[in-house]
Amino acid sequence: xxxxxxxxxxxxxxxxxxxxxxxxxxxxxxxxxxxxxxxxxxxxxxxxxxxxxxxxxxxxxxxxxxxxxxxxxxxxxxxxxxxxxxxxxxxxxxxxxxxxxxxxxxxxxxxxxxxxxxxxxxxxxxxxxxxxxxxxxxxxxxxxxxxxxxxxxxxxxxxxxxxxxxxxxxxxxxxxxxxxxxxxxxxxx
Amino acid sequence: xxxxxxxxxxxxxxxxxxxxxxxxxxxxxxxxxxxxxxxxxxxxxxxxxxxxxxxxxxxxxxxxxxxxxxxxxxxxxxxxxxxxxxxxxxxxxxxxxxxxxxxxxxxxxxxxxxxxxxxxxxxxxxxxxxxxxxxxxxxxxxxxxxxxxxxxxxxxxxxxxxxxxxxxxxxxxxxxxxxxxxxxxxxxxxxxxxxxxxxxxxxxxxxxxxxxxxxxxxxxxxxxxxxxxxxxxxxxxxxxxxxxxxxxxxxxxxxxxxxxxxxxxxxxxxxxxxxxxxxxxxxxxxxxxxxxxxxxxxxxx
Numbered sequence: 001x002x003x004x005x006x007x008x009x010x011x012x013x014x015x016x017x018x019x020x021x022x023x024x025x026x027x028x029x030x031x032x033x034x035x036x037x038x039x040x041x042x043x044x045x046x047x048x049x050x051x052x053x054x055x056x057x058x059x060x061x062x063x064x065x066x067x068x069x070x071x072x073x074x075x076x077x078x079x080x081x082x083x084x085x086x087x088x089x090x091x092x093x094x095x096x097x098x099x100x101x102x103x104x105x106x107x108x109x110x111x112x113x114x115x116x117x118x119x120x121x122x123x124x125x126x127x128x129x130x131x132x133x134x135x136x137x138x139x140x141x142x143x144x145x146x147x148x149x150x151x152x153x154x155x156x157x158x159x160x161x162x163x164x165x166x167x168x169x170x171x172x173x174x175x176x177x178x179x180x181x182x183x184x185x186x187x188x189x
Numbered sequence: 190x191x192x193x194x195x196x197x198x199x200x201x202x203x204x205x206x207x208x209x210x211x212x213x214x215x216x217x218x219x220x221x222x223x224x225x226x227x228x229x230x231x232x233x234x235x236x237x238x239x240x241x242x243x244x245x246x247x248x249x250x251x252x253x254x255x256x257x258x259x260x261x262x263x264x265x266x267x268x269x270x271x272x273x274x275x276x277x278x279x280x281x282x283x284x285x286x287x288x289x290x291x292x293x294x295x296x297x298x299x300x301x302x303x304x305x306x307x308x309x310x311x312x313x314x315x316x317x318x319x320x321x322x323x324x325x326x327x328x329x330x331x332x333x334x335x336x337x338x339x340x341x342x343x344x345x346x347x348x349x350x351x352x353x354x355x356x357x358x359x360x361x362x363x364x365x366x367x368x369x370x371x372x373x374x375x376x377x378x379x380x381x382x383x384x385x386x387x388x389x390x391x392x393x394x395x396x397x398x399x400x401x402x403x404x405x406x407x408x409x410x411x412x413x414x415x416x417x418x419x420x421x422x423x424x425x426x427x428x429x430x431x432x433x434x435x436x437x438x439x440x441x442x443x444x445x446x447x448x449x450x451x452x453x454x455x456x457x458x459x460x461x462x463x464x465x466x467x468x469x470x471x472x473x474x475x476x477x478x479x480x481x482x483x484x485x486x487x488x489x490x
Contacts (some may be wrong), residue, residue: 031367
């Protein structure tokens with residue numbers, strides 16, 4: 001496994017710290033004119049998304065994480081695992097619930113997702129930024145109801161609930177931004 | 190670039206008015222600084238290994254032994270592996286020496302020169318002068334003359350820095366000064382931190398109380414200059430070289446040849462003097478109010 005010296009630190013570099021994979025967000029070189037140099041580094045935990053600060057003495061080495069992002073097509077969910085296929089090699093990967101996380105609520109099949117692999121195992125799954133899903137349930141909007149800010153909840157075919165404008169009706173297909181879980185527009189069939 | 194040209198003109202005018210001689214010493218030298226925290230750039234020249242200077246200090250001291258007058262140099266210096274918002278491998282240094290002056294006098298001159306350089310830019314309030322010990326007591330709640338490793342480690346933790354087991358007292362002190370104390374220093378004035386622990390003496394004289402007669406100048410957290418009551422004793426200089434190399438050995442760094450020509454010069458007799466090195470690019474950062482050194486460089490890395 002690759003080992004990275006502090007002078008190779010740059011944003012985007014993937015490292016293993018305390019057994020967990022991290023990616024460098026920011027790296028600041030710190031050195032008083034006459035004294036030990038340090039690197040103050042901001043890192044994001046690739047499993048939990050949490051951001052931490054770490055300070056390394058310059059010259060220290062840290063184990064690299066064998067992490068790659070690959071575009072994969074979502075195939076199906078067998079109740080326990082989510083199955084993906086790499087588009088180029090047709091190789092299949094099974095991701096756990098923890099790895100799929102929030103992305104699960106947007107997937108119905110065929111979507112191209114970005115799957116992060118650590119040592120060849122799916123570590124995290126990002127849903128496409130935009131998905132198109134049909135509404136399975138929403139109450140009819142009451143015109144003039146502004147107490148709710150002009151929005152109402154709607155359940156889509158994957159089970160996710162999004163806030164939609166009052167004029168949206170059951171059966172309509174919506175374009176949704178998965179990063180914010182927000183309604184973008186209606187999709188005309 | 191125009192700000193840089195104006196600054197150079199001001200500096201030359203400043204020293205010319207005070208009869209301080211502008212000098213030039215070689216950038217390529219056979220020996221380099223042994224300081225374990227400074228990495229020199231080695232080059233091969235005429236089949237021989239040589240080094241780009243990291244500061245003109247050794248060569249200027251050799252020159253001062255024969256010149257015996259006040260002198261300054263404005264030059265590019267080189268430090269391997271230093272790169273960041275406030276660091277650049279190749280940078281510009283202003284270094285000057287005042288014969289018969291004390292480091293206290295020189296602090297006043299740095300204050301004066303920086304004010305003149307900033308004329309027309311941000312105005313600075315009256316400078317603060319604080320001993321290294323006071324700075325640690327005030328901002329880290331520890332006394333550097335009595336604190337042990339555990340005290341430093343807990344001060345790091347207090348500041349939100351997780352210390353690694355390999356960090357020594359020296360390393361913690363450097364980090365606390367640069368990241369914690371300097372971060373608290375006011376941005377609207379210069380702060381002179383002086384009288385350092387002996388282990389951070391560089392090439393400063395150590396007085397009878399065991400304090401290194403050295404000062405660092407900050408504006409906010411920006412370290413602008415470092416000055417010494419210069420060590421003029423050849424034997425003590427030899428011991429510093431050996432101690433540096435011992436540290437290099439421990440840290441697995443290359444052991445470097447001591448600069449015998451500096452030792453010979455000191456034996457001939459360097460007049461008692463105070464000297465200081467000032468980072469010109471950082472001064473330009475202040476003048477032009479930018480927070481990345483690359484913004485004041487013509488063709489940064």
